[in-house]
Amino acid sequence: MKIAVVVDSTSYLPKGLKEKYDIRTIPLNVIMGEQSYKEDEDIGDDAFFEEMRQMDKLPRTSQPSIGDYILLLESLRSEGFTDVISVHLSSRLSGTYQNAMAAGQSVEGIEMHAVDSEIACYVEGFLALYAAQNKDRLPLDTLLERLEEMKRKKNTNAYLIVDTLSNLQKGGRLSNAQAIVGSMLKVKPILEFEEGKIVPFEKIRTKKKAMNRVEEVFAKEMERHKGKPVTAVVIHSNAEEEGRQWMGSLQADYPEITFRLSYFGPVIATHLGEGALGLGYTTYEIDTDY
The missing domain is CATH 3.40.50.10170 (Rossmann fold)
Incomplete structure (x- = not known):
């Protein structure tokens, strides 16, 4: 074989x-x-x-x-x-x-x-x-x-932060009015995966607050996974410096976790838009060095 x-x-x-x-x-x-x-x-x-x-x-x-x-x-x-x-x-x-x-x-x-x-x-x-x-x-x-x-959510999970509502509006997932109001209010939706679908997790005012909220959720999940060989990834959509800074901050908070930086390429970025961020992880032992 x-x-x-x-x-x-x-x-x-x-x-x-x-x-x-x-x-x-x-x-x-x-x-x-x-x-x-x-x-x-x-x-x-x-x-x-x-x-x-x-x-x-x-x-x-x-x-x-x-x-x-x-x-x-x-x-x-x-x-x-x-x-x-x-x-x-x-x-x-x-x-x-x-x-x-x-x-x-x-x-x-x-x-x-x-x-x-x-x-x-x-x-x-x-x-x-x-x-x-x-x-x-x-x-x-x-x-x-x-x-x-x-692949079960208890072992491998991710959260996504949408920075601009433009792509959701262009893709028909938001009306023009919703997009305008949301942009005026600086709403940054946090999304998660549920049974294979991307669904809303929370709507937060400002990107910084959205990142802080994802960090809170991540902290609770890492508490449950303490002692496991966690590998995590910060993902960005044409926002490498922002993603790199977030990864550095998380790495300082969790020195026992391996963090990697990745990106949303064209297919996924088409739907999430520019400036999106993601944080995901797995509790299974893998090697990401090369």
Whole structure:
């Protein structure tokens, strides 16, 4: 048995980390006007955010096609892989997981084991890292069971702070009036993942207060997880310096926790908008050095 690990592009794992553990990536697409780009391959973050600011309507996003996935599986089969563990953003947010399953049924000689992470971004990537780091240590069935346990909210969780209501309004999730009033009041929604969906957690006045509230929730959860090998990530949407400062502050408060900095790439940033921040973690032991 030879196991490959695949993750979709919305994990935003660093290239060096994926290379270290031979994690393959299948990209989602972002469509701006009439042009379609493969995330992390055809368009960089700077160009994406610059173009998105000029658009009256949001870019569109789409999952990898079944055909793209079939080509990847055939390539992995030719390399001698017999099984694929494929980790994806929540199936409640995208059809990527479903297309992976469909592709797996279309290619003989290699077994597809698709995992619906029920989350997204680097926190989704935690599952792919765990799979890649344990695929030669654990029986396949045991590893898949561990991943199902790992993704439960009590073990892996995240909170998101929306900085601007513009993208929620453009995407039809807010009316113009709601967006105007919310902006005037400096409302910063905090979102969480619930059964694979992104749902409101709280609405807070000002971004600083929203960050403080997330820190309060994080502190309570870390108290419950004391003694566990927690790895956490701060995620930013074209706000690297702000994200880096927040990570530094959190690292000082929790020297026993490993913190990493990541970003919301085009597909996720399309929906959250520029300036968004996130804080996520897992209690399962993983290596994020490269």
